């Protein structure tokens with residue numbers, strides 16, 4: 828397991844990401860949705876890893892939703908940094924993390940693979956996240 832710490836710019840939001848692969852081997856994704864294209868995200872997930880997330884003040888955290896409104900885009904309202912997307916699935920809370928918010932972001936050196944899930948049904952979307960995204964504990 829490799830452990831990566833990160834958070835937003837102002838320090839309100841903090842997270843740890845545990846991965847079963849070293850960061851240079853993790854498959855990065857450049858999601859093709861309109862939000863991620865605007866933010867140039869590079870996301871990672873690991874169904875056998877773990878995410879924990881904390882905030883000093885959850886009132887300063889936005890859970891932005893759009894499209895099918897099945898994922899919360901976790902954004903700090905104070906500094907605007909995007910941490911990742913969170914989804915409630917039948918298997919529990921799952922998240923993809925924006926590796927740009929990690930302290931060792933440069934270690935994630937793979938080329939992000941473009942992904943596009945437009946046209947996917949809500950059911951298959953949630954099933955895919957339950958299978959592929961990272962089990963998450965939200966401390967709130």
Ligand SMILES: [Zn+2]
Pocket residue numbers: 835836837838839840903904905906907908
């Ligand atoms: Zn912040």
